[in-house]
Amino acid sequence: MVATILLSSYELLAFPGSNYRRHFKGAKSLVEALGAHQSSDRMTRVSFWIYVRHEVGEAMNxxxxxxxxxxxxxKALLSETPIANEDIYCNDALRLCGEVVCFIFGSDVRRQGKKWAKEWSGLQQDLDDWLRESPKVLAGNEYMDNGSRRFWFPRFAFASAxxxxxxxxxxxxxxxxxATLQTPDQPINADEKVQYHARELIDIAxxxxxxxxxxxxxxxxxxxxxxxxxxxxxxEVIALLEQIQGKTGFHTESKVLILKSLRVLSS
Structure with a gap:
């Protein structure tokens, strides 16, 4: 299982295309055959979460x-998780992101109704719970660097989470x-929320x-x-993505081209 995940990792470095999917499907089969998500073996569990990170990343891609x-x-019981076991909080953020990705990209927007709105609200509540129950150290410490806001983390895995x-x-x-479930006196400005979370993410990266x-x-x-x-x-993101490909070989060129096209459209 680990060897197959490594093979798909190397393919992802070069270009996340059909060959990557082929090897990754093999990893999925091994993960399921071994019941890795509920294995009692620590190494198998660690390998499973590496697989999940690939799953979520490719789905977003x-x-x-x-x-x-x-x-x-x-699903972690965060209220019962010792603060010292930070990996559980990080893995649970990955799990929640996977659920959101499946909900958003696996749904037919034409069929949105009360059930869809309820599930949307439920995922928002799960994210609220994750943030509330996570240790404060996970959020990092904010500081200013030459007029730019930056964050310091005691563990970089927290930044990724x-x-x-x-x-x-x-x-x-x-x-x-x-049909968002909200009270009339507390309307949700979706665009303001998008801008807030996008800025937070970029400043962390x-x-x-x-x-x-x-x-x-x-x-x-x-x-x-x-x-x-x-x-x-x-x-800044474009420059960082170009730097990542130049230093690590991880393919970012297609993403950079799309972001540069947005620059042209906005001008």
Whole structure:
């Protein structure tokens, strides 16, 4: 299973195309055959969450639902999780992002109704719960660097988890249902929410992350840059994506071309 995941990882570095999907389907088959999501073996569980990160990243890349249903992935009982076990919080952010991606990109928007709106609200509540129950250290410390807002994290995995959290919010507010369950005196301004979460995500990604973490942020960063209204932040993302491909070989060129085309349209 680990070897197959590594093969698909190398393919993703080059270009996330059909060959990557072929090997990744093999990884999915092994994950399911081993029941990796509920294995008692620690190494198998760790490998499973690496697989999940690939699943969610590729689903965001081609804007479709994940191959495996995220609802079967282990759901953490955060209220009962020791603060020292931070990986559980990070994995749960990934799981929630997978559920949001499947909900948004696996739904027929023409069939939105009360049930769809209720599920939308339920996912928003799950994200609220995750943020509330996560240790405060996970949010990082904000500081200013030459007039730019940046964040310091005691563990870079926290930064990655927050990026999954923020991109999940972006996806949900971009697809706010017409029958949103809200009180009349507390209307939700979806565009303001999209801008807030997109800016937060981009500022986190620009906060001096190591290469190993930056590659996990490529898809969330790209989606944030697509929708952020601030052209200077989009330009910073373009520069960072180009830097990532130059330093790591991780394919970002197609994303950069799309973001540059937005620059032309806005001008």
């Amino acid at each position: 081609i804007e479709c639902k994940t191959m495996q249903d995220p609802k079967i992935w282990p 927050l990026c999954y959290y923020h991109v999940s919010r972006v996806f949900l507010f971009l697809h706010q249902p017409r 620009l906060s001096g992350m190591p290469d190993s973490v930056l590659v996990t942020m490529v898809q969330p960063m790209y989606h944030a840059a697509r929708w952020v209204n601030d052209p200077s932040r989009r330009e």
